[in-house]
Amino acid sequence: MQSIVERIKQRDIRALARAITMVENDHPEKLQLLSEIFSLEKHASYIGITGSPGAGKSSLVNRLITHLRQENLTVAVIAVDPTSPFSGGALLGDRVRMNEHFTDEGVYIRSMATRGSLGGLARATKDAIRICDAYGFDVVLVETVGVGQSELDIMKMVDTTALVLTPNSGDVLQIFKAGIMEIADLFVINKADLPGFSKLKGLVRELIKVTAPGDHKPAIVKTISTEHQGIDTLWEKIKEHQDYLYGTAAGEKRRIRQQELEVYELIREEIWREVKEFMEAHPDAAHIAADSDPYRLASEWFAKWKKEGTSRGHGTE
Ligand SMILES: Nc1nc2c(ncn2[C@@H]2O[C@H](COP(=O)(O)OP(=O)(O)OP(=O)(O)O)[C@@H](O)[C@H]2O)c(=O)[nH]1
Ligand SMILES: [Mg+2]
Secondary structure (H helix, E strand, O other), X not given: OHHHHHHHHOOXXXXXXXXXXXXXXXOOOHHHHHHHHHHXXXXXXXXXXXXXXXXXXXXXXXXXXXXXXXXXXXXXXXXXXXOOOOOHHHHHHHHHHOHHHOOOOOEEEEEEOOOOOOOHHHHHHHHHHHHHHHHOOOEEEEEEEOOOXXXXXXXXXXXXXXXXXXXXXXXXXXXXXXXXXXXXXXXXXOXXXXXXXXXXXXXXXXXXXXXXXXXXXXXXXXXXXXXXXXXXXXXXXXXXXXXXXXXXXXXXXXXXXXXXXXXXHHHHHHHHHHHHHHHHHOOOOOOOOOOOOHHHHHHHHHHHHHHHHOOOOOOOO
């Protein structure tokens, strides 16, 4: 364990990859690893890029990488595709689109797979972000497809989330979905070369008026990623949002809230791990029938675990 963390400190890229695989596979020593990782010095900005399939997220990420490298910033990209169990397809596509950065040592691109992680893909992704941060990247970009629960979870952890929309795609419906306004720190209207840009911008502007009464109104950025247009503005707006987060009381409050949510989530995951192990090792464990009363069983098992399981001590594996 120590050696992996040591190697990460020494910027061994293979140790970084190995650590991410450990969190993906829910390795038994995961929490210890992450705790050690967390104690390392970090300073990365966490940026989320989300939006529907084909909106141009990878193209934007690719352009952003180029822009950030020109500013001498190092970048880790984590591509998440919850629809694919192995993310092979997503990675292949991204390899094509981010090809030019593959030999650059200041850029690391990784796609996340679900595998067996107890906390799911969202949990593993959050851990991977932290690992990239500890390694020393200046910016961690997270690309997720769509706006399902898993993406919302991931986006709650990043500093700044950009929602990518495209004109004439019915995309605007996305922003009416529950939770999306809450996480969109800025809107990117990509493919602005296609007709319908002004209409979409008007709609988004109206929506922001109604739903974001706070002191930080999300910006709307126009991009044409295929023509390198708007990327510098996008980065500027991301930085403005970072200034808000790290330079105002409201931003500070939001960061504390994010941290709280993460602690609760980790506790939930740890309790579940222990209860599950307890149940599986218990002689009566298999007695759940199709017509069992789930409420009664859940409270009985929880009570049983509290009584017998917690007193037996930990580390049963
Ligand atoms: N006309 C136009 N096409 C674009 C623009 N940006 C991206 N595209 C095209 O849109 C397609 C999808 O781009 P991607 O970057 O793969 O989109 P994505 O959101 O990463 O897609 P998934 O990861 O599959 O969800 C590609 O064919 C791009 O060339 C743009 O600004 N204008
Ligand atoms: Mg993509």
